[in-house]
Amino acid sequence: MIHQGSIHKNATLLVFTHFKNVSLSSAVVNYTDHLLADSSNFAQKLNLQSNSKAIICFASRMEFARQERITQFSQFSPVPIFGGASSRTDGGRWVLLGNEFFENAIVGVAFHSDTLHLTSECYTEWNPIGRQLTVTKATGRNLQSLDGESVHTVYDRYLGDSKSVPLELLQHFPLIKGESKKQDVYLPLSLSENGILLNRELKVGDKVRFCFDHPSLTLGQVQLGAERLQKFQPDQIFVYNCLSRLEFMHGNTELIPLQEVANCYGCYCAGELIRTGEHQQMLHHSLTFLALREGEAQTSAETPAEESQGHNVIAPLFSLIRNALADVDRMNRNLEKKIQTQASLLTASYRVDKRTGLPNREVLHERLALMGNNDHLITLKLTNFSLINEKYGYQVGDKLLQDLSDHFQQYMNKMLAGRSNLYAIGVGEWACVFRSDFDSEYIHQQFSMFVEQLENFNFEPYGLPEVDYLSVSLCAGFISRRDFPNLGKDELLLRSIEARRFAQNQNRHFYCASDLRTRDQVRQEQLSWLSCVSRAVLGKNVQVFAQPIVKAKTHELSSYECLVRIEDNGEIILPGRFLPIVEGTHLYSRLSRQMISRTFELMHSRSESFSINLSPQDFMSDKTLRHLEDAIQKLADPTRVGLEVLETEQIKDYGHMIEVCNHFRSLGASIIVDDFGCGYSNIDEIVKLEPQIIKLDGSLIRNIDKDVKQRKIAQQLVRLCQVLDAKTVAEFVHNEEVCRISEDMGIDYLQGFYLGQPSRLT
Template identity: 35%
Template sequence: MKLSFKLILTVILGLSALSALFLFKSFSNRYFVHRNAIELSFKEIETAHKRLDYQILHNTFFLYTNQDDVNRKIALIDRKIDALLRNPHIADGHPETLGQLRTHAEAFDVKVQAIYDFQTVNTVIKNSTAAILALQNRLFALKAANAAEQELFREISRISGAILLAKNGMDAQLIASLNASITSLSKNRLNDPLKNDLLERSIAHFRVIEEYFPRYVRHLEEINDPQVIRSLHRSNETFLNESDSELQLINYFSYLLVALFIISIGLITFFLIRSEKEARRDPLTRLRNRKAYEEKIRHASRKLSLILININKFKHYNDFYGVQEGDRLLIETARRIKTMGFAGNHVSYYRLGADDFGILFEESPLLPLEEAAKSVLHLFPREPIVIDGEVRTPSITVAASNIAPLLENADMALKSKQQHNPIFYHEGLNLRQVIEENVTKAKELREALEEDRVIPYFQPIVALSSGMAAKHEVLARIVMKDGEVRSIYPYLHVAKESRLYNPLSRIIISKSFAIIASRTGNFSINLSIDDIENNETVELITQLLEKHEGIGKRIIFEILESEAIERYEGTLEFIAHVRRYGCRIAIDDFGSGYSNFARILNLAVDIIKIDGSLIRHLDNDSKAVTIVQTIVNFTRAASIETVAEFVHNEAVAQIVRSLGIDAAQGFYFYEPSPLPLSPE
């Protein structure tokens, strides 16, 4: 967007601010109408609460009541609360008030339930109270036949009076204290059948009062809970507070509109001009960004060359040290790159991606592209990056191109997986051929899936203590049309890019379970983060675990270390899910990156499979031995089983045993086969 257009846009914004000033009055009028209506609704709800409480109190003392009045008052409050909850002014502009109103509605629902419960209990209490008085009058009218009956009548009178006193005073403890007296009274029998009947009926009603009175008191306390009306008051107060903030906002906004019209043109113009410069700078490293690079290429009048620098496994570094430390490494890397002076070559420096940097310059006979790229590569080992006293020099890969389009070609060279470093783009890299090979592999894989030519193979894992096969790892294989069996590994990248990975994975899982169910022993199945995060795959695993009862105790799911750490929360959730079926968890390729021991401990894994890149060099690399020994010490302290991968000769096998690793696999022991080994 051209600067002149942005300036015109700024003027339009200023005029818009003036127009908004005229709309302000209309908005204010509507606002106050809504505000006053809501305030009135709060007062009406409070009044309705008081009338409902009065009705409940009335029902407490009077024998005959109209329950319909109570129901009508409840319905009125419900309607008014619901109207406030659905009021757009509250729903859209007062989130705290809305939350408080919902709290009040919930409290009122509790109160309503208490009212219904109270009405039931109150009816029982009233009926029994009235019955007690009537029975007492009939009993006393018959007169006591002797002193014992006279004392019995006095006890009945005392209990009746205590019940009336407790009811008026809401004294549940007094009712409870009558239990012994009522029990004692129930042991008496009168000779006169009529008197005895009146006595027993009185005792029965005493028991009813004794049973229901605690509920009567509890429900009445719930009805009179001051928190209900307090929650309404809080809702009202919150609305007033939010409204006051809105009023202040309205006042400030009116002043702002006037000020905005005056200063908008100058202020916004200043920021637009500044943003034009900032838009071409990376905010973290202060190097020029991708936009600046593209403009430089577009307007270049001379032939340029590009050196592309990539920090290897920067994601692992971020996971290990944290994002903040990762940012510091990027800043230091950018600073180091800027120190490379290609004198007289019109050099400019760029951050072209998350962990990609670029140096754009004009080649000269004194500094050809090859020499420049090598000097960049050798810069970092020669002058290490030190952060907080610790050497953090990153491993980098350098790609270079002087053939347009520079960035696209350099990036293709970077991703071509060439073994040498730096990598120079040229037509001989056959990148187009690589693309054609990927297309062919995608076709082969799709046809294999359609024709059911993807099958599981099984490689034994040997317990080093006994030398016997302790379990098997499931591996995927493709049977070609000519009968050749190929490893799935060269096809995995293509499978993920062509959306064939999930169907492939589910086929292998299904076929593996079918074979495992018919065999004994333990089996490892490899899963990627794509499997763990795919609902269909997880559902299939769940169905198979439930279909084959007890099979989970023989299943080990292997998860790549880098993926387990990168998608930690999702991995943790999956592990918890399959552990319910007795499954165990192994971390695959451990030691291939910035191993995060704390995260691995939190995952509570059962097995760690040490990466083959370490194991295969144990017989000629002392550093690899040290790293593996460190991993073994860690796992032994954490009671985690270890498995060495890619054991390919006797020398490596002996070292693996001496390091105390529990189990191993590789072509030295067994090659993969279509079926597991039979138990010996």
């Protein structure tokens, strides 16, 4: 954080700015896959006007490939954007607006005023290095060759003395085209066998150079900029600086010139936003500022510039060149040392978990590839770690991870000396690969004893002397290579983790992957049904079947209940086979919306009333509700529509349900409660939905001709519905006797195979 030109770490910065004649508007936009739509949506939500002067914006997860949300903003508004992209923290990447945190979103505040003046500047020095290189082969963003040579060969020769250079180091030396001030920089994103994927497209014939940026090169420019800024007379300066500059700058050296002009506040970002000329940009390794002044600047007498006297500049010029070359040599030597240091640090961090110091998942994968028949894998998880963090704080949690790692290591050294390796594979997650001739049952017994000892051990909270006891809860999954001789390393780890998750769900300490084989068959069957439904949705093979609902006594048609089916390879599949598997997934929502579209399409030209089934998941999906609302509003007579509320016992937010039901009732639709009397029904909450129709569950109706108790229960429910002024429907009317008894009870409508089976709606 930057507070009055000083840098503060591990702190929260609040800046209160008082404006006399400025109005503000704010907005948040959650990311979608449509970058330009996000940018347009952001502009619209900010309600930009002719007197809008600037936007201060913060964005999370603004990768190179996704920065069009910012860089293309000029298509929708000329108002400049300043600010930055959030950096990674232990708590993730997030931005804040009001009192709410957002991930994968962009937030901003716009300034609207006729008297607000601003100026801005950015300082970055992408310095071309070496000769020009010509692009000789490129496909889109995939650069394949420079000067007729493989781009890998060129990079390795210049940066690694013909040795292979990792991507992390390539990204410090992007390519630059044209003038460096235009920031026309092309950053390597990933490597492939035949090229390097860049963040932007290069064309054959383009001239490029390697370039490098060192923030300290901009110090002189900042001083000159501060002198120019003095004439602007700003009231306040907002600074958005790059995190990388903290590695090169000593203290607040580059902020002092700006602070001497006006108070500076701001932060360090992972990408800096600024508008230069007609272009909105996201810079890197840059210092940017936005200076604001309300009202006109005060006039003051300017000091006349001193007249320069002519001097012979040839000798100083050559001296400058000689010293510049010496500086380049020194910079190259220093840069080489820095690269070696960074490479060593990167290699170490790539293979070591920073919290525990243990080898990480990458090293585990190497070991799993070498597993023999007598090798085993255990994955462990500290199941109450999040609770410990919430109660005692992250410092205590990190110390606990270190203590547990030490306990695990000591136990392995004692029981399996020289035959085991311990790895940290996640926060509060470990894996141990060991060699043993014992069977799974014996290993289970030994591990359970060890876990029981650990769970009764007091891990004294670090730094909290007033808390005298801290316990842990662990669970583990186990897999033996001899049980799965043909599995690859990734599948071995996955099976062990699945066994651990099953143990946690079953409140056990330990579970063996070999005991989950029967669950694999169930999982495969579920995946098969998911694929089947996905094919039906993508191929628009969702079919609508309609079952008649008739009036009691006369048996005249009253309406149709529209029922979902899917067609796969010519077979019509009933919902009982696939709905339980897709419920709760995004696929269910897509299926539901296609069912709505197909039903209204088929019923649009007909005159009969009809109803569709909606689950609690549908009522919680804004996209599904908007889709349904659009379909209803296109009907000439919306009163034909009935919305059947399913699974009322699973409704969590009745307040929201009541609002939704009232809204659709206002559009003309009828609200129908389905399966009334089945399982646990919160009658008080259902009454608040004010349904016009209540359908008695078929489990009560189907046996009323044989079961006197069920008949009495059904009779009481009918009376209750009459008190609620709701019409009743009896489902599962499957024979004449059930039909007659239902009518004698006073039920208004009947539905069932006796009166009509579901048939395809055409």
